[in-house]
Amino acid sequence: MAKQNIELIVNGDRYELAVEPWRTLADVLREDLRLTGTKIGCAQGDCGACTVLMDGRSISSCLTLAVEAHQRDITTIEGLSPSPDKLHPIQEAFVQHGAVQCGYCTPGMVLAAKHLLDANPEPSEAEIRQGLSGNLCRCTGYNKIVDAIGAAAKKLSDAGKEA
Numbered sequence: 648m649a650k651q652n653i654e655l656i657v658n659g660d661r662y663e664l665a666v667e668p669w670r671t672l673a674d675v676l677r678e679d680l681r682l683t684g685t686k687i688g689c690a691q692g693d694c695g696a697c698t699v700l701m702d703g704r705s706i707s708s709c710l711t712l713a714v715e716a717h718q719r720d721i722t723t724i725e726g727l728s729p730s731p732d733k734l735h736p737i738q739e740a741f742v743q744h745g746a747v748q749c750g751y752c753t754p755g756m757v758l759a760a761k762h763l764l765d766a767n768p769e770p771s772e773a774e775i776r777q778g779l780s781g782n783l784c785r786c787t788g789y790n791k792i793v794d795a796i797g798a799a800a801k802k803l804s805d806a807g808k809e810a
């Protein structure tokens with residue numbers, strides 16, 4: 648099948664690519680752009696490991712064709728922090744609260760949390776759990792992840808009030 652030319656804006660960088668129309672965004676991010684922070688678990692929309700932001704909304708990149716992302720703004724875990732030597736506050740909170748074990752779910756969890764906190768800066772615990780309902784973790788039991796996101800919300804919200 649003929650390749651299609653697409654343009655992706657990933658973490659602020661513009662890429663021109665020729666891709667088969669059946670390739671997923673997850674595959675193109677990992678294989679063509681070498682952004683392997685985006686993980687593939689189930690490859691069928693169940694686990695959330697492949698979560699990225701597209702125009703600020705969290706999506707399953709395993710269910711999104713790369714051609715659907717043409718000229719869309721994509722954020723992967725590699726692009727979340729403001730600089731390579733600094734973690735985003737959500738990532739810092741995951742480290743501080745022991746919310747990472749094997750780490751396979753972590754990029755998707757962090758990006759789902761980013762989407763949640765952008766939409767709802769002061770979520771309740773129930774709202775955090777709801778916001779993570781599309782992301783599975785087989786290691787942590789979720790409580791430390793929920794605690795980390797609550798702490799990140801407080802830190803981001805306090806920083807916003809001081810700014």
Ligand code: FES
Nearest residue numbers: 688689690695709
């Ligand atoms: S790899 Fe996309 S939802 Fe599981």
Ligand code: FES
Nearest residue numbers: 749752784785786
């Ligand atoms: S830390 Fe292992 S799957 Fe979540």
